[in-house]
Each structure stands twice: as C-alpha cells, then as structure tokens.
Amino acid sequence: MFECSHSLCRHGIPSPIILAGLLFAAVIGCGGGGGDSAPSPPPQPPVIQSFSADPPAIAAGQSSTLSWTAGGAASLAIDQGIGTVTGTSRVVTPTATTTYTLTAANASGSATQTVTVTVSSPAAVRIIYLHHSTGGVIWGGGVEEQVNAYNAAHGTQYQITEANYPSSDYGYPWDNYPYDYWNLWVRFTGANRDRGELNLDDLAAQYNVIVFKHCFPVSAVDPPDGNANVASDAKTIANYQLQYEALKARMRQSPAKKFILWTGAALRKADTNRDEALRAKQAFDWVKNTWDEAGDNIFIWDFRALETAGSEEGLYLNDAFSSGDSHPSDAFAQAVVPFFVKRLVDVIEGRGDSGSMTGN
Secondary structure, eight states: OOOOOSHHHHTTOOHHHHHHHHHHHHHHHTTOTTOSOOOOOOOOOOEEEEEEEESSEEETTOOEEEEEEEESOSEEEETTTTEEOOSSEEEEOOSSOEEEEEEEEETTEEEEEEEEEEEEOOOOEEEEEEESHHHHHHHHTTHHHHHHHHHHHHTOOEEEEEEESSOOTTSOOSOOSHHHHIIIIIISOTTOOSTTOOOHHHHHHHOSEEEEOOOGGGGOOOOOOSOOOTTOOOOOHHHHHHHHHHHHHHHTTOTTSEEEEEOOOOOOGGGSOHHHHHHHHHHHHHIIIIIOOTTSSEEEEOHHHHHHTTSGGGOSOOGGGBSSSSSBOHHHHHHHHHHHHHHHHHHHTTOTTTSOSSOO
16 A cells, blocks of 8 residues: 655545645646647748839839838848839839839748839930031031930930931022021921922921021121011021011911020131121020020020130130131030030920020
C-alpha cells in the first residue's frame, strides 16, 4: 500500500486526492499542458487592394497619377524603370501607351497588379517657315534639328519646313517687305495669285502655323513723304503701318491658324545712317508695342532686339553678330535658334501672349 508522508495525509485527507494533485503538479512542473503559447502562424503573402491611374488616358506630354493600396507588403515596386516606391502614389509622364505593374512582396510571397495609361498620338502641327537670305542663315543654325529634338523630348509632332517666299520662280521680284505681303496676301485671295505665288489662302490650307519675315532692306526706312498709300512699295513708316493693319485683318480671317512675324532685320551701322536707323526702330517698336495685340492669332518674334543687343543705342546689327555685311553670322544663328524654337513652341502651346517675345 502507498504510504503517504505528506503533511496533508497526516491530517486525514484521502490519499487518492493527494496523489492526483501531486501528479497534476508534476505535469505542470515539467512544462506540460497549456503553459506554453501556441506557435505563430506563418506570414501571409501581401494583398494589393487597388492600383489605378488618374487619368487613365492622356495626351502626349501630360501626366497621370498612379495610386495604390496594399496590405502586408514589406516592399513595393513598379516596373518601367520606376523601381521601389513608397507612399501611395507616383506621378508618371509616359510618352506612349504604357502598362505599369505594381509588385508587393514580403517573406511569404508577392502579389502583382497592372494598370495601363493610354497616351493618345499627338496631332501633327504643320509649320511653314517663310524666308529669304537672313531667314536662311537662321534656319541653317539648326531650326529643324532643334524642333525635332523638342519633339523627341516631349512626344509632340511639330513638323516644320522652310521655303523661299516669294519664290520668284514665276517672275515675282525677290522682295518680302510689308508691301509684298500685303500684295500677295490681301490684294490676291482665293484662286487669284500674283504671278503664281502662293497667297494666304493657299498657305493656310496646308499649314497650322505660318512664320514670316522681311530681309534687312526693310530697315532702310525712308523719311515721311506725306503720301501714305497701302498700295505703295515706298518704305515709309506710314505705308508700313497701313500694310500691317490690312495684313492683321486678313490673318484674323483664319482664326484657327497661328502667325509669327519677325521684327525687321537690322542693318549694320556701316550700311545705314542714324536717322534711317531711328526710323526703322520706330517702325518695329510700333509693330511690337501697338500693332501686336493680345488675344488674337498673331504673334511677334523680336528678332531685331536680339540682333541689335549691345549695339550703339540698340539701332544697328551688332558687328559682333555680323557675317561681314548686314547678314547675321552663322555663330549668331546658332546662338538664337533656341530662342526662336522656344518662341515657336510657346505660340503653338498657348503661351504666345505670356511668353517672351525674344524667346530668351
């Protein structure tokens, strides 16, 4: 028989109860039963609750915001060169329709979800750059190349081409002064053309933006003769103003088109005199300060300000920018082409009235 030596036995407690208690205590003491916590469940793979783009469809050059919510993720990453991301959103500016994949990962696995940002093909903008000699020098400084570089960087389709105008292929003089634009664009319209030269209706039918200019003889401005006449080819301020006003009314008849006029190319000091230069400055100050108006489809590129910068009283083609006569040098052309392209882009993209007239 079991002999109990426990003090409880000596006090008359039945031995089986004591035995059971001792066994329970032994089990507890040995670490059995419910003393230890249950093992933790393995971590679950992350979950992506949402992944979206706002807006999901954009035009080239615009941006969209990718947004997401994810649970249990130790890391988040987006492909397409974005890589690891934090927070709950990221702005993207794709140049073409792009599908983005969000990956959420932790030690137990990963989850992915995709979203597509649709980029509409930009509408082509056709630009004609009308010129003679001075404009040809600037064109040769890299106008087309820099417009193409802008397209590549911004996903635009600005298509620029150049042309001698008037071409003189049909016998028109090699003249592109205010009188000549008035004659070719205002006097001749529709199916009527002077010696086969394109008129404004012809150009507007083909191009969205028309860039035009005068060669430097435009700055050989004569003294007033008291006989202002819109149909006169005399180079006086009064005639220029009549011709410009008629041209403005004509261009405004094509409101969907945009026009960029250069201020008149300057003459070297050696090729003019102070009074003549003062009249030229007065003529083209009037063009940019009075004739040009905000809110219409006509804009100025202040080429004259660039040419005369640093010259005596700002009246002459700076000798440092000259090719040896009143044509600008190739180095000057290369220096100002970025300003022209900036001005062109500002006009196309709706900043024509707020952007710098020089593009500088």
